[in-house]
């Protein structure tokens with residue numbers, strides 16, 4: 001029998017299937033709908049987590065002076081314990097600083113793309129008679145905009161020619177003072193006037209200004225010494241190797257050994273890794289639930305197929321008596337199973353989209369689901385593929401058995 | 415290796431049973447339904463197989479129709495030993511050569527009379543138009559042109575049996591095998607069915623094999639075989655019936 005005719009008879013079988021078969025299709029529908037809904041929740045969650053955490057900059061490395069061997073050591077490859085990528089080394093010994101020579105050393109490392117030198121301090125800031133103390137960071141205006149993970153909400157980043165200008169955190173701009181601060185407003189920092197050129201899209205009270213200005217504002221810090229050096233490396237995948245290289249070069253130039261090391265190298269990689277891990281475990285969990293739902297659907301299809309083949313045993317006998325080959329019977333039943341999967345799948349996707357819509361309005365308040373639910377094309381394709389293929393797989397065994405029946409045995413079946 | 419069984423050569427013999435046994439096994443008990451049946455059916459013959467209930471008529475018909483395999487012995491269809499044939503080849507060969515009519519009609523309930531008649535042609539991969547024309551022609555032949563889009567449930571028993579006759583003729587087979595074709599019908603309707611079969615034999619030259627326990631129906635047949643306890647106890651020619 002031609003394939004098109006097998007198709008005709010298979011779909012005819014679906015149309016004329018008993019109530020029981022339709023009830024099993026309902027089982028598939030629910031399975032698929034659950035998968036679509038759950039996956040839409042997961043995708044929404046993922047979207048909102050990644051939009052909240054933003055790009056952490058896995059290729060950013062920070063060097064700070066001082067090294068505390070008491071801090072958490074993350075044993076990396078090689079297991080020397082000499083590398084700590086955490087940012088917890090706070091025991092800055094007074095005599096150790098970072099300076100120009102370190103920057104010169106770093107400039108010789110080709111794996112480093114950008115170098116930003118920072119100083120930090122707490123400063124008095126006032127606006128319209130109100131004042132408070134906030135943290136000030138002096139940055140290299142030429143590179144900071146390319147290296148920072150902060151985003152500008154209003155105005156612009158710093159650029160090379162900037163002098164008496166600052167960029168301020170979102171909270172400082174909006175609610176810190178009696179009146180919100182806007183672009184081009186002047187604020188007073190340690191009795192000097194600065195113009196605001198940019199407001200960050202965050203909720204901090206930090207102030208950023210060109211490092212040359214910061215030296216004049218922040219007390220007791222020597223020009224050409226730095227509180228931290230922030231690096232952007234060429235290739236994030238080579239992070240570990242690059243950090244080892246930086247460490248070796250700095251130890252040589254600073255004349256220290258791994259025992260007397262007086263600087264700390266840290267990266268965001270770890271935080272990012274943790275976040276990625278969290279995301280993938282959420283994903284894994286969702287996939288597990290989805291898999292279970294689809295499995296239930298697949299068992300439903302298998303059940304339908306078994307009963308439908310049993311119901312059709314006599315018809316199989318008739319078909320064989322009038323010329324059907326085993327292959328024809330096998331084809332008809334496999335196509336039938338695939339169609340049941342397809343119908344269940346399509347109805348399931350539609351129900352799933354409805355469900356996900358109503359779920360979205362129910363959970364819109366919670367933090368991690370601010371993104372609502374997102375029905376991705378991938379989840380629809382996945383659900384349909386699985387429901388069709390599980391239909392076919394589940395139909396394979398009974399279809400094969402049906403095709404192998406002796407015509408006379410099938411005919412006698414009541 | 416099964417020993418090679420010689421193919422039969424006699425052109426006049428269309429169907430031949432050679433010492434055929436059918437033994438059903440029910441647990442440890444063996445039930446012999448046919449015990450060494452040998453019979454040659456000539457092309458163009460009208461054969462009636464009679465016998466009491468349980469004598470093995472249906473078993474014999476299933477074997478003659480290649481719907482079942484014998485426990486012992488050989489069956490030759492158009493000189494071909496069917497036990498040597500592949501499943502798919504046998505299915506096609508059987509479909510082309512034999513048309514079945516069952517006591518319980520055995521139509522596919524979910525499709526129309528027309529679709530039922532067309533179905534064998536679809537299995538035989540006839541092209542669509544030929545299949546459609548042939549199905550219409552056959553339904554017209556059995557007088558059901560008006561009812562062709564009815565499903566079996568919408569037809570009377572006699573009408574359903576006529577559909578099944580039309581279906582059995584679909585691929586223009588040389589042999590029609592009918593197991594109690596009028597068994598489920600009243601005598602008048604049954605007679606109409608028998609008349610159609612008689613006409614097919616007489617006008618179209620089909621080889622007709624019917625199974626019946628009604629002795630009155632044997633008057634249509636040219637050859638009458640009587641079964642008892644799985645054995646043929648008598649084969650006789652009916653002189654009164656001839657093809658003219």
Ligand SMILES: Nc1ncnc2c1ncn2[C@@H]1O[C@H](COP(=O)(O)OP(=O)(O)OP(=O)(O)O)[C@@H](O)[C@H]1O
Nearest residue numbers: 438440445447466467468469470471472473474627
């Ligand atoms: N599948 C089976 N398993 C076991 N025994 C069977 C089977 N089919 C038939 N028989 C036995 O074989 C014998 C012949 O059965 P068969 O159906 O051929 O009889 P029959 O002549 O057609 O009878 P009837 O006129 O009642 O239809 C009977 O004794 C029956 O019980």
Ligand SMILES: [Mg+2]
Nearest residue numbers: 471472473593
């Ligand atoms: Mg019988």
